[in-house]
Amino acid sequence: MMLFRLSCRRTCDCVCGLGRVFGPARPARPPGQRSLEPPWPAVVVGRASSSVVAMAAKPTVIFVLGAPGSGKGTQSANIVKEFGFVHLSAGDLLRAERSTGSEVSALIEQHIKDGEIVPVEITVSLLEKAMNASSVKKFLIDGFPRNEDNLVGWKKVMDDKTDVKFVLFFECSKGVCVSRCLERGKTGGRADDNVASLEKRFVTYVDHTKPIIDQYAAKGMVRTINADTSVDEVFEAVKKLFKNEGF
Numbered sequence: 001m002m003l004f005r006l007s008c009r010r011t012c013d014c015v016c017g018l019g020r021v022f023g024p025a026r027p028a029r030p031p032g033q034r035s036l037e038p039p040w041p042a043v044v045v046g047r048a049s050s051s052v053v054a055m056a057a058k059p060t061v062i063f064v065l066g067a068p069g070s071g072k073g074t075q076s077a078n079i080v081k082e083f084g085f086v087h088l089s090a091g092d093l094l095r096a097e098r099s100t101g102s103e104v105s106a107l108i109e110q111h112i113k114d115g116e117i118v119p120v121e122i123t124v125s126l127l128e129k130a131m132n133a134s135s136v137k138k139f140l141i142d143g144f145p146r147n148e149d150n151l152v153g154w155k156k157v158m159d160d161k162t163d164v165k166f167v168l169f170f171e172c173s174k175g176v177c178v179s180r181c182l183e184r185g186k187t188g189g190r191a192d193d194n195v196a197s198l199e200k201r202f203v204t205y206v207d208h209t210k211p212i213i214d215q216y217a218a219k220g221m222v223r224t225i226n227a228d229t230s231v232d233e234v235f236e237a238v239k240k241l242f243k244n245e246g247f
């Protein structure tokens, strides 16, 4: 909970005035008590008497972006352990929805196979549902927003409901990313970790996702990590960044 003190437009000597004007008579402040801590209530609830309003803080969101195989999922798992975030992979949510056999399963399947981006209405509704279901309200949203449609759709539905802190960008060369994905493809069971799908995924990344990262960069909202190095080295850089950001 966060407490936001409202400024008073009335002239009086209580916290905001309304308690004195409309509320019960105020008891004398105990000697030596400088603040209006209890016995004054932290939150005054009641008709026309709220001097302090309690408001739930918006969920914190960090978008995690980078090319396929840059290590978004691997590092997100590390961040979860170290900093207590909830990891929501848009790709994982879509794959899970695909396997339910719902009316959008076939559409998701086709888009994933072709390395194309699923319409945002589907992705945002899966993300919002997962966020609402979580009691922890600090989210790493991995692999989203991936194109302009994603960004517009997110802003329309989620901008007012969330506090997007920054974009965590894992910068990694294409050669390294492709070889990681092909290695993962040997055992990972992903239909798109093959040369043909990877080529399409990279075209989508360069043409559609990188421009979104650039848009956030222009607003000073991108934190770039060199992801070409080992998992441990990358995580060292991530930890330093998160500590600097106050997490």
Ligand SMILES: Nc1ncnc2c1ncn2[C@@H]1O[C@H](COP(=O)(O)OP(=O)(O)OP(=O)(O)O)[C@@H](O)[C@H]1O
Pocket: 066, 067, 068, 069, 070, 071, 072, 073, 074, 075, 091, 143, 180, 181, 183, 184, 227, 228, 229, 230, 231, 232, 234
């Ligand atoms: N720094 C690293 N060094 C070596 N291998 C790594 C590194 N980071 C991740 N990997 C391996 O590379 C593969 C891809 O990593 P990961 O799934 O984290 O990437 P991603 O960016 O989430 O990929 P995608 O967008 O395709 O889901 C995994 O098999 C992972 O174990």
Ligand SMILES: O=c1ccn([C@@H]2O[C@H](COP(=O)(O)O)[C@@H](O)[C@H]2O)c(=O)[nH]1
Pocket: 068, 089, 090, 091, 092, 094, 111, 112, 113, 114, 115, 116, 117, 118, 119, 123, 142, 143, 144, 145, 146, 150, 192, 201
């Ligand atoms: O916001 C999103 C995220 C993902 N997709 C589709 O899923 C695959 C796989 O995503 P990963 O992040 O690599 O797991 C991606 O190529 C897209 O087809 C999406 O449409 N929208």
